[in-house]
Amino acid sequence: MARLDANIETLWAELGRLAEEGELRRLSCAFARFVASLGAAPPALVLASALLSELEGHGHSCLQLGDLAASPAELLGWSEDQWKLLARAAGPLPKSGKAWAQLLAGCEQVWDRDAFNYDQPLVLDGERLYLRRYWRDETLVADAIGARAREVREVDAKEVRAWLDVLFAAKPQGEGPDWQKLACAIALRGSVAIITGGPGTGKTYTVARLLALLFATAPESGSQRIALAAPTGKAAARLKESIDKALGELADRVGADLPLRELTQRMGAARTLHSLLGARPDSRAFAHHAGNPLDVDVLIVDEASMVHLEMMASLLDALPPGATLILLGDKDQLASVEAGAVLGDLCHDAQVGAYSAQTRDYVQAASGEEIPGDFLGDGGALAQQTVMLRHSRRFGGPIGQLALAVNAGDAARAETVLRSGEEGVRWIEQAQQQQVLQLAQSGYGAYLDVLNTGLKAGFNTNREEWVRQVLQRFESFRILCAVRDGEWGVSGLNEAIAHRLAQAGLLRPSGDWYVGRPVMVTRNDYATSVYNGDIGVTLPDPGRPGALRVYFMEGDTVRSVLATRLRNVETAFAMTVHKSQGSEFRHTVLALPRERGAVLTRELVYTGITRASEQFTLVSPAGAVLAEAIAQRTHRTSGLRGMIAR
Numbered sequence: 001m002a003r004l005d006a007n008i009e010t011l012w013a014e015l016g017r018l019a020e021e022g023e024l025r026r027l028s029c030a031f032a033r034f035v036a037s038l039g040a041a042p043p044a045l046v047l048a049s050a051l052l053s054e055l056e057g058h059g060h061s062c063l064q065l066g067d068l069a070a071s072p073a074e075l076l077g078w079s080e081d082q083w084k085l086l087a088r089a090a091g092p093l094p095k096s097g098k099a100w101a102q103l104l105a106g107c108e109q110v111w112d113r114d115a116f117n118y119d120q121p122l123v124l125d126g127e128r129l130y131l132r133r134y135w136r137d138e139t140l141v142a143d144a145i146g147a148r149a150r151e152v153r154e155v156d157a158k159e160v161r162a163w164l165d166v167l168f169a170a171k172p173q174g175e176g177p178d179w180q181k182l183a184c185a186i187a188l189r190g191s192v193a194i195i196t197g198g199p200g201t202g203k204t205y206t207v208a209r210l211l212a213l214l215f216a217t218a219p220e221s222g223s224q225r226i227a228l229a230a231p232t233g234k235a236a237a238r239l240k241e242s243i244d245k246a247l248g249e250l251a252d253r254v255g256a257d258l259p260l261r262e263l264t265q266r267m268g269a270a271r272t273l274h275s276l277l278g279a280r281p282d283s284r285a286f287a288h289h290a291g292n293p294l295d296v297d298v299l300i301v302d303e304a305s306m307v308h309l310e311m312m313a314s315l316l317d318a319l320p321p322g323a324t325l326i327l328l329g330d331k332d333q334l335a336s337v338e339a340g341a342v343l344g345d346l347c348h349d350a351q352v353g354a355y356s357a358q359t360r361d362y363v364q365a366a367s368g369e370e371i372p373g374d375f376l377g378d379g380g381a382l383a384q385q386t387v388m389l390r391h392s393r394r395f396g397g398p399i400g401q402l403a404l405a406v407n408a409g410d411a412a413r414a415e416t417v418l419r420s421g422e423e424g425v426r427w428i429e430q431a432q433q434q435q436v437l438q439l440a441q442s443g444y445g446a447y448l449d450v451l452n453t454g455l456k457a458g459f460n461t462n463r464e465e466w467v468r469q470v471l472q473r474f475e476s477f478r479i480l481c482a483v484r485d486g487e488w489g490v491s492g493l494n495e496a497i498a499h500r501l502a503q504a505g506l507l508r509p510s511g512d513w514y515v516g517r518p519v520m521v522t523r524n525d526y527a528t529s530v531y532n533g534d535i536g537v538t539l540p541d542p543g544r545p546g547a548l549r550v551y552f553m554e555g556d557t558v559r560s561v562l563a564t565r566l567r568n569v570e571t572a573f574a575m576t577v578h579k580s581q582g583s584e585f586r587h588t589v590l591a592l593p594r595e596r597g598a599v600l601t602r603e604l605v606y607t608g609i610t611r612a613s614e615q616f617t618l619v620s621p622a623g624a625v626l627a628e629a630i631a632q633r634t635h636r637t638s639g640l641r642g643m644i645a646r
């Protein structure tokens, strides 16, 4: 016992030192102390608790004990020396994942999945250690998705095929299968389907046809309740706009055979997931859950890569058993800021297909499409309900080539495209911050022009149209950063851009709030109905001289909030790539930092590039950073796939 105590004190000292050095969050130390306070705490448990909490901060949902035994320093990117000091302080540590699991299973703070539950903070599931909350969320998601994927509905394949032939134009021979058509057939037979694909691959185009198909084939289609949702307000508005457009075009095509305009009218607005589930101020709990499920038959969720584990668990909990869930998203985009990489995990087999012979036969009968042999395999139930769209209609040019090269991890090819001089892509190498400021001044030129012209004219005539124009112009250009701090981070660039625009006489910043300040909301605020990620522009309040209001675009409508009522906002000339997900800008500038770091990954670069619709400019102060970023993949540990399979 004396030896244990001695170890523990040295271990606390080591953990404290790491926290001092900024290598460990204080929260992780505090969590380990909390675990230790609940009972006898061998140093190995204290160490595992601190690591687990730290990993959660990096987006992992659990600690793989096998990794902890095999390559502990790598887990958090620590040096071998740092780890050795910790390991020595903690005394002899288990040598394998199994031995770690045995040791932890004996601790009273750890709930073994198969044993008695009395509210311990940690859960041991095989050789994975979880914070209780994440284990519960991951189990819920795995059980709900797994059960839905295994539930295959009876389908009249002949009828479905006849409708699909009406809804999709015939494809030229020899071009391989029409994955969009195939996706509709697959989604129709299940209570869950995942449609993944890069930008412009037709995810919304496909889902509009799926809705038409459901409408045409469901026995009581007239009363079907369809809900559209996305993680952010902007993504929700884009989803609704694209679906309405696609259904409108389709209605013209199918004519009186299917009253699709009726379907569009019945669908209502797309909502954020928070609003759909009934978020409540000051509470993590939603109004809708298993006891009070959502009133829907079909739920379509776009930008699913942004949905974090806890939100996905809440969503699945609130979904009634008979309802159909369709997840749309790009599996290669950055995962959510919060823990989990749910879409990425669920789409594990999407690239290879891994379709069974049964799926192949069904698809052939219901859509007339043949799944090529390369895509057949022995994937699980979820793989059978997942389709990857592979052909982008919007991204054929250099931006598309660049995105493909980055996604494939081919840095040399990406650099060639960037240096090609082709219209649409540009690379400013060995850049100075001044060059980003120049880009900002010209990129935001149209925005500032409309803003200042209106201000000068006193915006007496058609003020609403002017506000709309200001907001739209602002949305056509954006500077994206990989990091928050420093000269190449969001805060440094925002400050420098505002200063530059002021020097050029285009803005008059004074104090926190000034006319023309674009802002992004950083926390949901139910009192003012503004949500994390919403972007607005500050303009004079027409009713109160001297007062300022922030204007937000919500679909087609503009709403405003008194600037002084917004507490959690930051300037938005520059924003992080994370926050830009779900948005698209005509010209996107991606500013990389001088040094590589853990956040600089392939997924981040890919997400940044795919935010550009016409022009992409990469700005990097140091040459090698791009290649290093492309080589570094996001890795998030989770047990989701294993849980779905069991």
Ligand SMILES: Nc1ncnc2c1ncn2[C@@H]1O[C@H](COP(=O)(O)OP(=O)(O)OP(=O)(O)O)[C@@H](O)[C@H]1O
Pocket (backbone or CB within 6 Å): 180, 197, 198, 199, 200, 201, 202, 203, 204, 205, 206, 242, 393, 394
């Ligand atoms: N099979 C098709 N035939 C003709 N046009 C198509 C087809 N599929 C998609 N499109 C068109 O390609 C464009 C992109 O499609 P869509 O918006 O559905 O893609 P997406 O994958 O949802 O893109 P994003 O991820 O950017 O939202 C749209 O203009 C759409 O009308």
